[in-house]
Amino acid sequence: MQRDLDLVAPLIQPLFAYINELDLLEMMWFWILIILAASLATSWPLSLAQRQASNCSIEYFTSIAPAGIHVERVQYVTAGFFVETGNIGYPTFPTGLPELCAVIINNITANYRFGMFLPDEWNSRFLTIGSYSFFGGINWLEMGVGVKYGGVALATDTGHSSGVGDITWANTTLKQVNWAYQALQGSIYLGKALTEAYYGQHIAYSYFTGCSTGGRQGLKQIQLDPNVFDGALIGAPAWDTKHLMPWLSKLATWNLPEDASYSLNDANLFSRLQAEVLKQCDPLDGVKDNIISSPSACRQKFDITKVRCDISGNKTSCWTKAQTETAKKMYADYVTSDGQLVYKGSEYGSELEWGTFLLPAVANDNSQNVRRNFDGQYERYFMSYGSRWQTTSYNDSVVKDAEARDEKIVQATADQFDLGSFRNKGKIIMYGGLADNVVPVQHTTYYYNRTVEVMGYVGDFFRYFQIPGMRHCWGTPDNVKAPWMIGSTGQSVQRPPYASAWSVPLGFNDSGHDALLALMDWVEKGRTVSQIIASEFNFTDDTRQNIVLHRQRPLCVYPKTAQWNGKGNQNDAASWRCQ
Ligand SMILES: *[C@@H]1O[C@H](CO)[C@@H](O)[C@H](O)[C@H]1NC(C)=O
Ligand SMILES: *[C@@H]1O[C@H](CO)[C@@H](O)[C@H](O)[C@H]1NC(C)=O
Ligand SMILES: *[C@@H]1O[C@H](CO)[C@@H](O)[C@H](O)[C@H]1NC(C)=O
Ligand SMILES: *[C@@H]1O[C@H](CO)[C@@H](O)[C@H](O)[C@H]1NC(C)=O
Ligand SMILES: *[C@@H]1O[C@H](CO)[C@@H](O)[C@H](O)[C@H]1NC(C)=O
Ligand SMILES: *[C@@H]1O[C@H](CO)[C@@H](O)[C@H](O)[C@H]1NC(C)=O
Ligand SMILES: *[C@@H]1O[C@H](CO)[C@@H](O)[C@H](O)[C@H]1NC(C)=O
Ligand SMILES: *[C@@H]1O[C@H](CO)[C@@H](O)[C@H](O)[C@H]1NC(C)=O
Ligand SMILES: [Ca+2]
Numbered sequence: 001m002q003r004d005l006d007l008v009a010p011l012i013q014p015l016f017a018y019i020n021e022l023d024l025l026e027m028m029w030f031w032i033l034i035i036l037a038a039s040l041a042t043s044w045p046l047s048l049a050q051r052q053a054s055n056c057s058i059e060y061f062t063s064i065a066p067a068g069i070h071v072e073r074v075q076y077v078t079a080g081f082f083v084e085t086g087n088i089g090y091p092t093f094p095t096g097l098p099e100l101c102a103v104i105i106n107n108i109t110a111n112y113r114f115g116m117f118l119p120d121e122w123n124s125r126f127l128t129i130g131s132y133s134f135f136g137g138i139n140w141l142e143m144g145v146g147v148k149y150g151g152v153a154l155a156t157d158t159g160h161s162s163g164v165g166d167i168t169w170a171n172t173t174l175k176q177v178n179w180a181y182q183a184l185q186g187s188i189y190l191g192k193a194l195t196e197a198y199y200g201q202h203i204a205y206s207y208f209t210g211c212s213t214g215g216r217q218g219l220k221q222i223q224l225d226p227n228v229f230d231g232a233l234i235g236a237p238a239w240d241t242k243h244l245m246p247w248l249s250k251l252a253t254w255n256l257p258e259d260a261s262y263s264l265n266d267a268n269l270f271s272r273l274q275a276e277v278l279k280q281c282d283p284l285d286g287v288k289d290n291i292i293s294s295p296s297a298c299r300q301k302f303d304i305t306k307v308r309c310d311i312s313g314n315k316t317s318c319w320t321k322a323q324t325e326t327a328k329k330m331y332a333d334y335v336t337s338d339g340q341l342v343y344k345g346s347e348y349g350s351e352l353e354w355g356t357f358l359l360p361a362v363a364n365d366n367s368q369n370v371r372r373n374f375d376g377q378y379e380r381y382f383m384s385y386g387s388r389w390q391t392t393s394y395n396d397s398v399v400k401d402a403e404a405r406d407e408k409i410v411q412a413t414a415d416q417f418d419l420g421s422f423r424n425k426g427k428i429i430m431y432g433g434l435a436d437n438v439v440p441v442q443h444t445t446y447y448y449n450r451t452v453e454v455m456g457y458v459g460d461f462f463r464y465f466q467i468p469g470m471r472h473c474w475g476t477p478d479n480v481k482a483p484w485m486i487g488s489t490g491q492s493v494q495r496p497p498y499a500s501a502w503s504v505p506l507g508f509n510d511s512g513h514d515a516l517l518a519l520m521d522w523v524e525k526g527r528t529v530s531q532i533i534a535s536e537f538n539f540t541d542d543t544r545q546n547i548v549l550h551r552q553r554p555l556c557v558y559p560k561t562a563q564w565n566g567k568g569n570q571n572d573a574a575s576w577r578c579q
Contacts, residue, residue, distance in 0.1 A: 052120045055198055056101035064197045065105070069190070072104040072113065080500075082140060084115070088163040089137025092493075094144020096500025101198070104138070105190065111174060112159035112183035115140060116191055117147040118198055125151030125520075126195060126203045128188055128229070130210015130217045130489055134167050134179065134374075136160035141499065145492050146209065148502035149516065152195045156187040167377035168387075173409060176382055180241075180412035181220045188221065188228060205523060209516055211235030211473035211489040212439055215430070219414035219447075226422035231523040233516050234430040235488050236473050238439045239414040239447055240343070242406035245378035246399045247334050247343035248357050252375060252391040254329050255358055262322035264330075267355050272317040273327065274351035276307050278479060281348060287564050291482045293468040294561070295434055298348035304328070330354065336396040344442035349469070352477050353437035378402075382410065417447070417454040419462065427522045428462040429515055429529060431555070433470025433484065435477065441466070448558060463529055464558040465515075476536065483534035483553045487514035495537060496545050504535055506549055513552075531556055533573045554578055 056076040065071055075082065081095045082102045101118040115138040127146045129139050139155040146153035159178025160169045170176050188206075196202055208218040208229045215237025221228045238244055255263045264270070281298035282288055292298055304327060305311050309318035319327070334342040346354065360371055376391040379398060383405055406413050419428075432444035448464040469482020474491045476482045485491050485504050492501040503509035503517070511517040513533045521527040531554040537547035551571035554562050556578035568575025 052101065052118075052199075053099075056118070060198075061103060061105075061194065064194065066190075068107060068109040070106040070108050072106045073102075074104075075102045076100075077102050077117075082117075082144075084138065084140060086161075087137040087140070088161060089131075089135035089157070090139045090141060092141045092499065094141050094499055096497070097144055097147065100147060103194070105187075105194070107183075107186055107190070110159075110178065110182065110186060112156060112178045112186065113138065114154060114156040114183070114187035114191060115143060116194070117143050117153045118195065119147050119150065119152070121150065122152065122199055122201075123150035124201065124204035125149070126192060126206045127151045127153050128184070128191075128206070128208045128210075128218075128221075129153055129155040130208070130212075130214020131155065131158050131184075132211075132490075133164070133213050134162065134170070135164070135213075136162040136169060136179075141493060142209075142489055144499070145489075145502045149520075151205075151207070152191075152203075154187060154191040156183045159183040165373045165377075167374060167381045170381040176410045176412075180410045181217070181224060184217050185221060185224060185228075205230045205520070207516070207519065207523075208232040208234075209489045213238050214489055215239065215439075216241065216412070216414050220412070222419060222422050222426070222428070223414055223416040226420055226425050230426045231519045232426065232428050233488055233519050234428060235490075236432050236436055236439045236441070236444060237414070237430070237447065240443060241412040242402045243342050243399065243413075244439070244443075245374070245382070246394075246402050248374055249376060249379065249391045249394040249398065250334055250342070251330070251357050252372065253394050254326050256392060258371075260322075261320050262326045264323060264326055264354065264358050266317070267359060268317035269319060269323065270351045270354050272307055273304075273319070274349070274477065275479065276304075277302060277348050277351060280306070285561075287570065289570055290480050291469045292349040292434065295348045299331070302348060336399060338396075340399070342399050344440060344446050346437050347434055347441050349435045349480075350437035350440065350471075353435070353471060356438050417450040419451065419455065419458075423455070423458075423461045426461065427519060429465065429519050429522075429532075430462070431465040431467055431486070431488065431515065433467045433472060435469055435480065435482075436472045438472035445558070459557065465532060465555040466558055466561075467534060467555055470534075481536055481550060483536040483551055485535045485537070486532050486555070487516055495547055505537065505547060508533075508535055529557075531578050 053076050058071055058074045061071040061074050077097055077100050080097045083093045099120045103116045106113045129142045129146050131139055136157055138157045143153035143155050160175050162169045192203055206229050210218050215234045216239045218232045218234045219237055219239050258265050280302055281292045282290055284297040285293035304324045307319045312318055330346045332345045357373055376389055379385045380387050380389045432441040434441055452458055467484055469476045469480045470484035474494050476484050487503040492503060495505055504513045511521045515532050518529045518532055522529050533552050534555050535552045536550045538550045540546045540548055552573040554573055554576050556562055560578045562576040563579050565575050
């Protein structure tokens with residue numbers, strides 16, 4: 001402060017000396033010039049925003065939109081938030097937004113919509129945001145996270161409107177194909193063109209971030225068009241639609257009827273089993289830290305009889321022998337009677353998520369015979385078996401039928417293992433939580449393994465990171481508290497400041513801790529990503545508004561794992577090495 005004044009004073013003094021010598025008329029011109037100069041100077045930094053705002057209008061976007069496009073809404077956002085009423089797929093909206101232009105575009109010929117956030121201060125990046133599950137709607141919340149990285153953010157509604165667990169909307173081929181890939185592909189192509197017109201400037205880099213269905217969408221777009229992205233962050237991809245959905249029905253058949261002695265029909269059973277798995281398998285990776293970092297060692301050693309009512313002294317939520325036989329089927333790969341692998345088995349440590357597909361659905365809908373999430377709905381709608389079809393009618397022939405329909409018509413499955421020319425064009429960071437059973441993590445590893453099988457070494461452009469102790473896309477069980485946050489899709493908004501969050505909190509918004517920033521560095525600066533430090537935070541108050549750092553640990557490029565150096569603080573990333 002002091003130094004600033006010292007610098008300015010010598011400049012001002014001669015100015016006042018000059019003013020004293022001017023007559024009144026000259027003084028007037030002097031002040032007019034000063035005011036003009038000042039107003040030019042203050043408007044200068046805003047002029048970009050002002051020019052941008054002037055093109056943030058329905059008239060402008062309508063004037064540049066091609067035929068078949070309806071510009072539904074254009075809003076210049078200056079108050080930091082944006083809301084789209086009636087969005088049942090994504091009913092939570094972002095806050096803390098920078099000044100931006102929000103646009104909703106409708107492709108009326110193919111019947112899908114997409115949204116874009118075009119920030120005033122644009123860093124020439126274009127970021128496509130993935131969707132979740134079979135939800136229909138524009139994912140504004142994650143676009144809000146994405147736009148804070150400085151690029152344009154885009155998401156599609158995938159061509160329909162729907163909420164949790166609902167597949168009844170999928171009763172036309174157009175809707176199925178839109179969800180499969182078409183809505184996203186068309187949205188990206190047009191979204192890129194509109195972006196370049198709006199800013200009068202080329203997009204420098206195109207990125208993708210998505211988890212679950214979003215992970216599948218990212219892989220699918222790369223497989224359809226290797227030029228679509230320069231980098232993709234792929235979380236827990238539900239890439240194998242034609243096998244994942246029959247697997248869900250297969251699980252149901254192992255557990256029906258609900259009151260059978262073998263049925264896994266109570267959430268407490270899963271907590272009991274998870275606690276036992278943690279107890280037996282946590283030490284098998286060499287460090288007792290409540291994290292199962294080597295589920296493969298667990299697979300070899302775990303003794304399930306310890307939860308049995310007839311063996312354990314602890315009768316709280318104990319298991320029948322028949323129920324443990326069902327659990328063994330869950331852990332095993334689903335292989336048909338003629339030997340075809342349909343789906344990799346559940347991972348040890350993922351038991352808290354078994355209820356997603358085994359317990360009554362969130363949106364329990366008796367009129368649709370939906371007992372559980374998705375129960376039979378894929379077969380009824382995507383496979384046109386009709387609304388009366390029951391999972392009790394499931395048999396292995398459904399697998400072949402699902403394959404045929406997906407391959408011939410819908411093409412949702414992203415099972416191209418040769419990523420072809422994308423290798424010379426872009427980079428992929430893929431990750432999966434080892435406690436994920438919504439998209440069982442072994443099947444994510446399987447995708448990576450198959451790619452390596454087909455392409456050989458892929459580390460030059462494709463790196464896979466397992467996240468020990470992480471559930472589906474984000475979160476960790478309370479008795480695990482593994483580091484899991486890496487600033488990827490869906491993660492930032494799980495922790496304060498929630499709807500206005502982005503990246504990793506408490507100042508860890510850098511490429512060492514944020515997978516999207518790491519990806520950008522890899523793509524733009526050629527900085528190879530050999531580890532990403534994951535973080536876990538504790539809430540410090542009951543209202544969950546404040547956090548402190550609990551622990552951090554590096555995630556390693558598969559098949560490397562993090563090894564403790566034997567002496568440092570285990571909660572500190574520096575005490576671990578990838579090897
Ligand atoms: C598809 O379902 C919608 C309701 O979601 C209904 O309005 C429409 O008539 C159905 N179309 C067909 C072809 O069954
Ligand atoms: C509308 O969507 C269809 C299907 O994706 C696509 O072929 C067409 O080019 C799109 N129209 C425009 C103007 O983007
Ligand atoms: C606004 O749109 C017009 C017409 O397309 C274009 O000439 C102008 O460059 C745009 N303004 C900005 C700031 O991009
Ligand atoms: C028995 O198992 C339950 C469920 O896992 C657990 O909460 C409880 O602490 C156990 N009791 C004893 C005495 O170990
Ligand atoms: C297998 O299931 C399909 C679909 O429910 C059904 O059409 C077929 O008849 C079943 N096959 C056998 C042998 O039960
Ligand atoms: C993937 O490959 C590794 C190394 O070849 C192997 O140990 C692992 O079991 C495979 N996992 C899956 C799920 O295919
Ligand atoms: C991280 O956040 C701080 C504070 O918002 C900001 O100053 C900094 O530029 C951010 N870092 C990166 C890499 O974006
Ligand atoms: C975070 O919570 C765990 C227990 O859940 C506790 O052991 C640990 O000390 C806490 N860490 C901090 C930094 O508060
Ligand atoms: Ca451990």
